[in-house]
Amino acid sequence: MKFKPSRSFAVKKIENFIENNLSQYSKLRNFDFGPEKRSNISCISPYVTHGILTEVEIIKKVLKKSLFVKNEKFIQEILWRIYWKGWLELRPTVWSDYLINLKKKKLEFKDNQNYLKAIEGKTNIECFNQWVLELKELNYLHNHTRMWFASIWTFTLNLPWELGAELFMKHLLDGDSASNTLGWRWVAGIQTKGKHYLASEWNIKKFSNNRFDKIKLNEKAIPVINDKIHSIVKKDFSEARNLNGKNLLVFDNNLSFEITDLKNNKFKNIFIVSNENDTRSIKISDKNINFKKFLIEDQEKRLKEKSIKCEKINIKEIKNIGEPLVALYPSVGENLDFLNTKNIKNIDFIYRKIDKFSWKFCNKGFFNFKNYIPKIIQEFI
Ligand SMILES: Cc1cc2nc3c(=O)[nH]c(=O)nc-3n(C[C@H](O)[C@H](O)[C@H](O)COP(=O)(O)OP(=O)(O)OC[C@H]3O[C@@H](n4cnc5c(N)ncnc54)[C@H](O)[C@@H]3O)c2cc1C
Numbered sequence: 001m002k003f004k005p006s007r008s009f010a011v012k013k014i015e016n017f018i019e020n021n022l023s024q025y026s027k028l029r030n031f032d033f034g035p036e037k038r039s040n041i042s043c044i045s046p047y048v049t050h051g052i053l054t055e056v057e058i059i060k061k062v063l064k065k066s067l068f069v070k071n072e073k074f075i076q077e078i079l080w081r082i083y084w085k086g087w088l089e090l091r092p093t094v095w096s097d098y099l100i101n102l103k104k105k106k107l108e109f110k111d112n113q114n115y116l117k118a119i120e121g122k123t124n125i126e127c128f129n130q131w132v133l134e135l136k137e138l139n140y141l142h143n144h145t146r147m148w149f150a151s152i153w154t155f156t157l158n159l160p161w162e163l164g165a166e167l168f169m170k171h172l173l174d175g176d177s178a179s180n181t182l183g184w185r186w187v188a189g190i191q192t193k194g195k196h197y198l199a200s201e202w203n204i205k206k207f208s209n210n211r212f213d214k215i216k217l218n219e220k221a222i223p224v225i226n227d228k229i230h231s232i233v234k235k236d237f238s239e240a241r242n243l244n245g246k247n248l249l250v251f252d253n254n255l256s257f258e259i260t261d262l263k264n265n266k267f268k269n270i271f272i273v274s275n276e277n278d279t280r281s282i283k284i285s286d287k288n289i290n291f292k293k294f295l296i297e298d299q300e301k302r303l304k305e306k307s308i309k310c311e312k313i314n315i316k317e318i319k320n321i322g323e324p325l326v327a328l329y330p331s332v333g334e335n336l337d338f339l340n341t342k343n344i345k346n347i348d349f350i351y352r353k354i355d356k357f358s359w360k361f362c363n364k365g366f367f368n369f370k371n372y373i374p375k376i377i378q379e380f381i
Pocket of ligand 1: 077177183
């Protein structure tokens with residue numbers, strides 16, 4: 001399995017999946033057949049995280065091939081990302097609290113042998129050790145395996161979920177502040193209070209297609225307790241008008257300008273912004289840094305081929321760009337944190353239309369959000 005950092009590769013990948021494997025998705029999606037056998041799932045998350053493929057574009061392709069009812073499960077999964085993002089946007093303190101607690105746990109566990117063994121894949125749980133290797137070498141894990149991994153980490157190895165979420169962010173090419181933080185919180189039982197995800201031997205054996213068995217797990221653990229209440233903030237979507245002639249910032253979550261809602265505007269210049277480890281709270285692996293770097297270069301190349309004026313910059317250089325300055329909203333996460341901590345306030349954000357429309361349905365659980373999926377589809381597809 002190889003993730004090439006290119007939009008043309010990503011488009012071929014999703015088209016191939018829709019053509020050949022989508023019809024079996026709902027039946028087979030929960031199986032992790034191993035890293036060499038990934039055709040039962042799409043493996044497009046590193047591209048969707050970076051906006052190389054957009055949710056609207058993917059769902060349009062799916063519905064061109066066959067009906068909504070036949071692909072409901074896949075479409076729901078595609079929209080989970082927007083749901084998690086919207087949920088976090090409404091409660092941004094979940095992210096800032098996570099980073100504060102992560103700092104504390106890192107200090108507390110820096111010499112903890114169980115932690116050090118876990119991140120090296122040297123525990124006495126064989127499947128877990130293999131997944132650590134897979135995470136570091138292939139920078140991707142199957143969704144079910146992420147759930148097993150997070151559950152074993154939290155409930156059998158008794159390690160803080162914050163440190164596990166950091167390990168994922170460091171190595172996953174699709175590392176995403178919302179999907180990852182909330183995915184870990186969900187497993188721990190603090191996202192849906194009191195409901196945790198407990199991995200079990202039979203489930204791992206069955207859905208790993210018998211690759212693993214005789215796994216000794218704590219199958220009776222109780223959920224992690226966290227009583228902190230995060231109040232919902234009202235999201236202000238006021239936006240810049242008359243975009244023509246302004247400078248535009250594009251962050252690493254929106255790297256396909258040419259298919260965004262803004263593609264017809266004539267910007268003065270487009271700045272494609274990279275964020276390196278010296279300006280991130282969670283340091284990511286070199287492979288991850290390079291993947292982002294190549295995706296940014298791919299975006300620059302595609303824009304230049306269309307004679308659209310653009311250049312790459314480091315996030316620290318934003319302050320040198322003249323006004324008026326607008327930006328595709330980077331979402332709660334490292335890029336927005338940088339702007340806030342450096343007090344960079346002269347930027348007007350522009351939101352994706354689908355986010356503006358959908359985030360208002362993210363105040364409750366996903367089951368509630370699901371009811372609005374037909375509305376979202378009707379509006380955008
Ligand atoms: C503990 C944990 C941590 C996770 N961390 C991340 C992360 O950092 N980044 C990330 O992109 N996903 C994360 N996920 C969600 C999910 O595991 C991946 O999106 C999925 O495995 C990607 O593989 P795929 O593209 O083959 O998915 P498919 O099953 O083919 O699904 C298609 C697309 O739907 C979206 N999707 C599917 N499931 C989810 C989900 N549960 N949440 C959000 N979007 C989803 C993704 O964009 C995915 O590419 C996490 C899940 C868990 C349980």
